[in-house]
Amino acid sequence: MGRLFYYKGMPFVADYGVQTCIEPICLDCETSFTNINGDYVTWITSAQVVWGNDYFIFGNAKDLCDWYNSIVKKYKLGLTSKGSLRRVITYIHNAKFDLSFLIPFFKAFLPDLVDDHGEPLTNEKGRPIVLGTLTLDEHEIIQYAQGCFLFRCSAKLTNKSLEKWGKDMNVKHKKKVGFYDYNKVRYPDEIDKLSDKELEYDKDDVLCLQESLKKQMLLNNEALASYNGKRVIPLTSTGYVRRDLAESCLNSPDYMSIFKESMLTGELYHACLSAYSGGYTHNNRFYANKLITIGKTYKCNNKTVKVDAIAHRDFTSFYPSQMKKMRYPLGKWFVYYDIEKYDVAPTLDEIVNLYPVQSALVYLRIHKAVLSDLNITMPFMQDCKLIYDRCDLKRKTCDNGRIIYIEFKDDKYCDVYLDNVTLSILNEQYEIDYQVLKVWTCANIPLPKEITNIIDKYFKGKSDKKNEWKKAVELYGEMSEQAQDKASQLAIQKSLLNSIYGVFATRIARENWQFNPKTLKFELPALYDLNDSKEEIANKILQFEYEAVEHYYESNKTYVPYVVGVFTTSFARKQLYDFVTKCIGYEHILYCDTDSAYYISTPEIEQHIDEMNKKNRKKAPYVVLDNGKKEFYDYFDKETDLKAFKGLHAKCYGYVNVNDEFKVTIAGVPAKTITGMDGDKPIYLTREDELRYYEDGIRVCTECSTIDALDKLQEGYVFHINKGMTAKYINYGKLKTFNIDGHKIITGGGCILRPPKEKNLKEFKILDFNNEI
Numbered sequence: 001m002g003r004l005f006y007y008k009g010m011p012f013v014a015d016y017g018v019q020t021c022i023e024p025i026c027l028d029c030e031t032s033f034t035n036i037n038g039d040y041v042t043w044i045t046s047a048q049v050v051w052g053n054d055y056f057i058f059g060n061a062k063d064l065c066d067w068y069n070s071i072v073k074k075y076k077l078g079l080t081s082k083g084s085l086r087r088v089i090t091y092i093h094n095a096k097f098d099l100s101f102l103i104p105f106f107k108a109f110l111p112d113l114v115d116d117h118g119e120p121l122t123n124e125k126g127r128p129i130v131l132g133t134l135t136l137d138e139h140e141i142i143q144y145a146q147g148c149f150l151f152r153c154s155a156k157l158t159n160k161s162l163e164k165w166g167k168d169m170n171v172k173h174k175k176k177v178g179f180y181d182y183n184k185v186r187y188p189d190e191i192d193k194l195s196d197k198e199l200e201y202d203k204d205d206v207l208c209l210q211e212s213l214k215k216q217m218l219l220n221n222e223a224l225a226s227y228n229g230k231r232v233i234p235l236t237s238t239g240y241v242r243r244d245l246a247e248s249c250l251n252s253p254d255y256m257s258i259f260k261e262s263m264l265t266g267e268l269y270h271a272c273l274s275a276y277s278g279g280y281t282h283n284n285r286f287y288a289n290k291l292i293t294i295g296k297t298y299k300c301n302n303k304t305v306k307v308d309a310i311a312h313r314d315f316t317s318f319y320p321s322q323m324k325k326m327r328y329p330l331g332k333w334f335v336y337y338d339i340e341k342y343d344v345a346p347t348l349d350e351i352v353n354l355y356p357v358q359s360a361l362v363y364l365r366i367h368k369a370v371l372s373d374l375n376i377t378m379p380f381m382q383d384c385k386l387i388y389d390r391c392d393l394k395r396k397t398c399d400n401g402r403i404i405y406i407e408f409k410d411d412k413y414c415d416v417y418l419d420n421v422t423l424s425i426l427n428e429q430y431e432i433d434y435q436v437l438k439v440w441t442c443a444n445i446p447l448p449k450e451i452t453n454i455i456d457k458y459f460k461g462k463s464d465k466k467n468e469w470k471k472a473v474e475l476y477g478e479m480s481e482q483a484q485d486k487a488s489q490l491a492i493q494k495s496l497l498n499s500i501y502g503v504f505a506t507r508i509a510r511e512n513w514q515f516n517p518k519t520l521k522f523e524l525p526a527l528y529d530l531n532d533s534k535e536e537i538a539n540k541i542l543q544f545e546y547e548a549v550e551h552y553y554e555s556n557k558t559y560v561p562y563v564v565g566v567f568t569t570s571f572a573r574k575q576l577y578d579f580v581t582k583c584i585g586y587e588h589i590l591y592c593d594t595d596s597a598y599y600i601s602t603p604e605i606e607q608h609i610d611e612m613n614k615k616n617r618k619k620a621p622y623v624v625l626d627n628g629k630k631e632f633y634d635y636f637d638k639e640t641d642l643k644a645f646k647g648l649h650a651k652c653y654g655y656v657n658v659n660d661e662f663k664v665t666i667a668g669v670p671a672k673t674i675t676g677m678d679g680d681k682p683i684y685l686t687r688e689d690e691l692r693y694y695e696d697g698i699r700v701c702t703e704c705s706t707i708d709a710l711d712k713l714q715e716g717y718v719f720h721i722n723k724g725m726t727a728k729y730i731n732y733g734k735l736k737t738f739n740i741d742g743h744k745i746i747t748g749g750g751c752i753l754r755p756p757k758e759k760n761l762k763e764f765k766i767l768d769f770n771n772e773i
Contacts, residue, residue, distance in 0.1 A: 002227040007075055010052070013225035017084050020225040021075070025051045025090040026210040027151075029061075029098045030202060032186045033752045034740060041738055042730060043747040044101050045186040046194070049090075050206040057202060059191035061102055062746065065109035068149065077148040078111060085113075087148045089224050093162045093209050095153035096139045097751050102151075103144065104520050104735050104748025111147040134235065135513040138522050139729060139751075142235050152235065154209060158216075159237045159495070162208060168491040170484035171211035176201045178674045178682030182753075187743040219492060238499045238506075241454070245503060248450045249559040255450040262330045262561050263553045266546025268440060269508060269562065271361045273545070274417035276505070276566045277382060279594025280573045283647040284377040285399045287590055291711045292600070293644045300587040301375050310590070310642040311601035312655070313609070315575075318595035319501040320455050321633040322571040324621040329359035329442035329563050336360065336439040345436040352424040358441045359567060360420035368407040368433040369426075377586040379403060380425045380577070388414035400649050403430075421570040425577050447564065458497040460623040463631040465490040505565030509548035519733050520748060579636060583608035591647045593665075598645055598655065609636060644707045652761065654688075654710050662688045662706040664713060669759050673722045687722040697721055715761060723759035728752045 002015030004022075012019045027049045033042035047064040048057045051071075058064045072078065077086050092098045132145040144151040158165050163175045180201050186194075194202070216233075217223055220240070223230040234240055249255045264272065286300045297306050315321065336354075337346050354360050366386070371379055381403040383396075392412035397404040408414065415437070418426070426432070446452070469486035476482045513522045528540040552558050572595070580589050580597065588600040599605070613636055620634040640657045647653035654664030664687055672684040685694075692709035693699050697720030730749040738745040 001229075002225050004227045010075060012086065013223070013227045014084065015225055015227070018225075019080070019084050019086040021086075021088045022224045022227075023052050024210070024213060024224060025049055025088060026206045026213065027064075027090050027092050027098065028202070028205045028209065029101060030180070030186070031101060031750060032184075033750075034185055036738070036740070040728065040730060040752055041740065041745065041747065042101070042750040042752050043188065043738075043745045044750070045188055046191055046202060047102075048202045048206045050203075050210050055203060055206070057191070057199070060188035060746070061105040062109065064102075065105050068110055072111060072148065078113070085148065087150060089150045089152060091152050091154045091157075091209060091213055093153070093165075093205075094155045095144070095151060096141050097753075099141055099144055099151060100139065100729055100731075101747070101750035103146075104732070106146045106149075107517060107520060108735055108748075110149065113147050133515055135522050137513060138524075141522075154213060156236045157234070157239075158212075162205065162212070165212045166208040169212040169215040169488050170481070171208060171215055173204045173207035173211055175208045176204050178677050187740075188745070189743055215488070216492070219489060237495055238502050240496055241458075241499045241503050244454050244457070245451065245500075246557070246559060248454055249448075250557070252448075252450045255448050256559065258330050258445075258448055259559055259561060260553075261332050262442075262563070264333070264508075264549060264562065266542070266549045268333055268361065269549045270542060270545055271363060271417045271440065272562055272566045273507065273509075274385070274387075275361060275419050275422070276569070277385065277422070277573075278569055280378075280380070280576055281593045281650040282378050282400065282402060283591045283649055283653065284586075284589055286377055287647065288400075289646075289648055289714060291644060291646050291707070292590060293707060300377065303375065303587045305587050305600055307600050309601040310598070310645050310655075311606070312598050312639040312642060312657075313596065313636050314639060315572075315595040316635045316637055317459060317497060317633055318572055319568055320459060320497060321620075322568045322575070323447055323455055323501070323504075323564070324452055324633050325619070326567070326571045327356055327444035327446055328561075328567055330445050330448070330561060331443050333440050333442045336441040337436060338439075339435075339437050346439060348423060348427045348432070348434065348436075351420050351436070351439060352427055354441060355420050355424070356444060359444055359563075360423075360442075361440045362418045362420060362423055362436065363438040364416050364418060364423075365413050365435040365437055366406070366416060366432060367413045367435070369403060369430045370405045370407075371403075371429060372431050375586055376429050378577075378580060378589060378592065380422070380429060380573070386414040386416050388412075419567060419570050421567065421574050425574065428581075442563075451564075455497075455500060456623050458493060458500060459633065460625060460631070461493040462490065462497050463623070464626045465493045467625065467627060501565065501568055504560055504562065504568065506560070506562075508552045508562055509545040511544075519731070521731055521733075579609065579612065583612055590645050591653050593651070593653075598642070598647075598653070601641070612636070644710055646710050646713050648713065648715060648761065652713075654691075654713050656706045656710055660706055662692065662709060664688055664691065664710070666713075666761065668724065669719055669761075670722050670724045675721065685721050687719065690719060690721050691717075694721065713761075717761045719759040719761075723755050723757075725753045726756050728754070 002013035004011060004013050006012070011022050013022055027047065029044050030046045031042055032045050033040055044061045046057055046059060047061060049064070049067070056067060058067065071088065075086070077088060080086055132143055132150055134142040136142065142153055142156050160168065163177055166174045180198065221230055222233045224233060226232045231243065234243055249259070284300070287298065290298065292298065292307060292310065294307055294310060297304060339345065351360050351362055369381060379399055379402040383398050383401055383403055388408070392408050394407045394409045396406045406414070465486065469483060469490050472480065472483040472486045511524050513524055516523050527544050528537045532540070576592060576597065580586070580592065584597065584599045584605055588605060590598040590600065616634055617632060620632045622630045622632040625631050640659065642655045642657050644656040645653070651665065651667035656662050666687060669687055672686045674682045675685045676683040688709070691712045692704050692706065693702060729751050732749045735746055735748045738747070
């Protein structure tokens with residue numbers, strides 16, 4: 001716990017040789033770009049900061065750097081006479097954009113904590129001063145360190161837009177949307193020509209950021225450094241969950257004993273990583289690109305299906321439910337079979353039947369696999385998980401990335417890693433010519449209470465806050481301050497619950513992106529040479545994974561078993577599969593998306609689902625809410641019935657419900673786009689309205705029905721308005737000077753956001769699967 005002190009009126013907390021200012025700077029930049037002889041040039045036109053009660057706007061990045069240097073001198077930031085590091089933290093929403101412009105200026109004009117040879121400076125004990133830069137890839141920056149300054153991304157902290165975050169936190173200054181004309185070319189020397197609305201837009205951005213950040217810290221009892229019982233704010237949204245889990249797990253000898261016993265070897269980690277897969281998302285190929293409406297009859301392969309009703313169901317807190325109710329492989333892993341050591345290989349049935357007593361990871365070689373029945377409309381075998389050389393293929397047919405048929409030449413084959421829960425599905429769906437290479441097993445136990453208690457805390461928190469919000473709405477109205485505050489608390493609890501699975505699905509072996517001061521780029525150290533053979537590349541990647549796993553378990557701060565993430569998604573896919581095969585039926589299922597299903601409903605199907613829900617309810621975990629009622633996990637909940645559905649492929653579908661509400665989900669197409677302003681309020685055009693009222697980007701129809709609009713969703717449809725943005729990054733490797741229309745522009749590059757000409761729906765080839773096979 002740190003010690004709070006004030007220096008020239010600014011609060012700092014001293015803790016373990018670091019003095020952190022707990023008043024954050026909030027920063028935002030506005031930019032422009034132009035095209036010169038076919039090459040884009042982009043630059044900063046203004047930079048806005050708010051620190052405490054002080055607001056500043058600068059016309060260029062150099063002036064911003066001068067301001068940062070002024071606070072270095074005023075507050076004596078950097079290394080103190082006693083060897084401590086005194087620093088200030090800046091938050092930027094969507095930092096990857098702003099920092100692409102700012103880093104060249106920071107490197108040129110802000111102090112760094114390195115010596116003349118570029119080596120990190122050390123404190124009085126000879127320990128390196130930790131710089132703290134953390135990136136996910138070349139542009140995805142979580143935190144950038146420049147000397148005594150840390151620049152953090154608040155978008156990574158929240159996983160929300162600034163507009164959404166401000167609304168959720170119910171702050172005074174909301175982000176202004178639609179005020180700023182980003183197509184207008186502005187220049188740094190014309191900052192005095194900004195209109196009052198542009199200046200208001202600039203200021204409200206950083207005030208919204210500041211107020212949202214402080215409100216979130218207040219609600220979570222946290223600060224930029226730990227003091228007076230406050231916890232340190234994390235860097236990312238999953239950091240909140242990691243913090244709670246770390247406190248629960250690392251302080252429990254019983255849990256750490258289980259974790260240490262569950263350590264993975266490099267080989268086992270590679271098997272887990274290769275076996276891992278996300279949620280099951282797929283469209284019934286026989287209904288793909290067809291408008292399915294009530295009252296009509298359709299062919300599903302060789303079956304005729306009458307549509308009397310269309311239903312939609314979602315699982316309640318699907319991944320947390322798996323983590324609460326299922327048994328996981330936590331303990332010592334054993335080699336159950338190795339082709340190089342044992343004579344008699346286990347059958348797939350034998351491996352599958354190990355569960356639920358034992359989980360297994362299987363290294364399998366496949367020579368041929370074919371769906372056992374063409375009426376299986378939702379195949380599970382993923383082409384992307386099969387390891388093979390394309391030239392070894394004899395024949396392959398896929399259904400949107402899922403294997404219908406695959407066969408290899410002569411003695412050729414593909415390899416695949418699977419867990420035995422996923423294997424149970426493939427064993428039911430496919431006829432497989434296979435060879436078992438290796439099997440590892442581990443006894444299953446429920447997740448320890450150190451994990452499940454945190455899940456219960458978030459699940460109860462979300463449910464209680466939802467009830468409190470409903471009560472506030474009933475008493476005071478939805479837009480009341482009381483209801484808005486409860487909505488803020490509910491948003492935080494939802495985020496915590498949704499984030500917990502992601503902690504366990506995070507890869508152990510991750511490449512560390514490093515900043516190259518010569519190129520001013522984040523670069524990934526090469527794991528192999530471009531001239532290496534495929535075998536050499538594979539071996540070097542394995543070596544990297546093995547070393548990363550070894551370092552992971554050497555640390556006394558690690559506590560997350562990766563196998564929990566691997567098997568959580570596997571359990572979820574199996575439960576969805578069971579509902580499809582045991583209750584709904586292959587000819588009735590329309591579309592699945594991770595935790596939901598759309599299907600042609602009958603009274604018999606609804607009865608089967610209700611019976612399975614009741615069966616699951618008997619053993620489903622639950623929490624007791626503040627009102628004394630039980631809130632259960634693991635329920636397949638019914639949503640509003642539909643009167644029409646249409647799906648093209650994964651993450652591209654739409655429906656019209658019985659209330660005539662029209663909804664589409666299309667990956668890569670934004671839900672809505674600003675098309676104008678009505679006073680101070682933006683006017684949005686949704687993708688549903690574009691389908692309904694527009695042709696080629698022009699409004700032509702006001703009477704198009706919702707079902708006719710849904711039917712427009714088809715292969716080759718072009719969105720002209722809801723087309724999103726593309727990002728083009730420019731990096732000169734140094735600061736350059738341009739003369740543009742008489743204006744002196746100094747820039748090191750940046751990011752240009754531009755809409756594409758159009759957004760074309762992914763083409764979907766409808767195959768005649770009977771003839772293909």
